[in-house]
Amino acid sequence: MVAPPDNDVLWARTLHFSRGGTPALTGISVGVREQEILAVVGPRGSGKTTLLQCLSGQLVAQRGEVWFNSTPVHTMGRALRERLRRDKFGWIDPRPRLVAELTAWENAALPLLLHGTGNRAARKAALEWLDRLDIGNLARKRPHALSQAERQRVAVARALVNQPTVLFADEPTAPLHRADRAHILRTLTTAARSHGITVVLATHDADVAAFADRGVGLLDGRLVNTVPLPADAQSEGAACSLSV
Numbered sequence: 001m002v003a004p005p006d007n008d009v010l011w012a013r014t015l016h017f018s019r020g021g022t023p024a025l026t027g028i029s030v031g032v033r034e035q036e037i038l039a040v041v042g043p044r045g046s047g048k049t050t051l052l053q054c055l056s057g058q059l060v061a062q063r064g065e066v067w068f069n070s071t072p073v074h075t076m077g078r079a080l081r082e083r084l085r086r087d088k089f090g091w092i093d094p095r096p097r098l099v100a101e102l103t104a105w106e107n108a109a110l111p112l113l114l115h116g117t118g119n120r121a122a123r124k125a126a127l128e129w130l131d132r133l134d135i136g137n138l139a140r141k142r143p144h145a146l147s148q149a150e151r152q153r154v155a156v157a158r159a160l161v162n163q164p165t166v167l168f169a170d171e172p173t174a175p176l177h178r179a180d181r182a183h184i185l186r187t188l189t190t191a192a193r194s195h196g197i198t199v200v201l202a203t204h205d206a207d208v209a210a211f212a213d214r215g216v217g218l219l220d221g222r223l224v225n226t227v228p229l230p231a232d233a234q235s236e237g238a239a240c241s242l243s244v
């Protein structure tokens, strides 16, 4: 095994993954630099979700390697990978998956509570993130009383609350309207930049990819060329790094 480059927080080499005989990833190699926001861009079915799942240790590729901070993830057992995900990674799904019985703040605080953080400190941190996402006033509401956009904001707060080393965001704004989309992406990328969080952002939308520092393209499970990102949206993201 060859160890990855030092400045890559995540590094994957020649990943192959098939789902039911259909190749989802065919020989993908990619490095993610520390503290960068990397967009993985491609049309539906191109393998973005599968790539994020392999990089985050949710799936183990049938062939190939994944390294996190010079530690091999592909050779870890399930329990170690789960611990790695809980302690170091955050994840945002296209559709928010919240615990129905818990309030917004309890959902947002969940990673801290599971990690043993005291109730008061976890609540304070969760409320701060809900405030940043403009839903502090909804902290006591349960998911059924929230709109889809509000639930997704809670999911974003939950993903950021323990300041993960790497945040995986899989089409995080897919269910949202344009104005909501921009606000959430701005908050997410601003928080990532100011807290030194690396982000891997899967999207089929060029406007979303524009919030990233760098983009890689996927097509039919293969890496295609590096994706150029519009300069104006990138500078919008960079400007936001001052405020959260």
Ligand SMILES: Nc1ncnc2c1ncn2[C@@H]1O[C@H](COP(=O)(O)OP(=O)(O)OP(=O)(O)O)[C@@H](O)[C@H]1O
Residues within 6 Å of the ligand: 019, 020, 022, 023, 024, 042, 043, 044, 045, 046, 047, 048, 049, 050, 051, 204
């Ligand atoms: N649970 C599954 N069972 C079987 N095949 C699947 C499953 N999930 C994805 N696939 C297939 O694997 C390939 C890659 O899918 P993947 O979800 O990784 O792509 P994607 O780019 O994230 O697409 P989308 O934007 O639609 O989520 C596609 O051909 C898809 O049909």
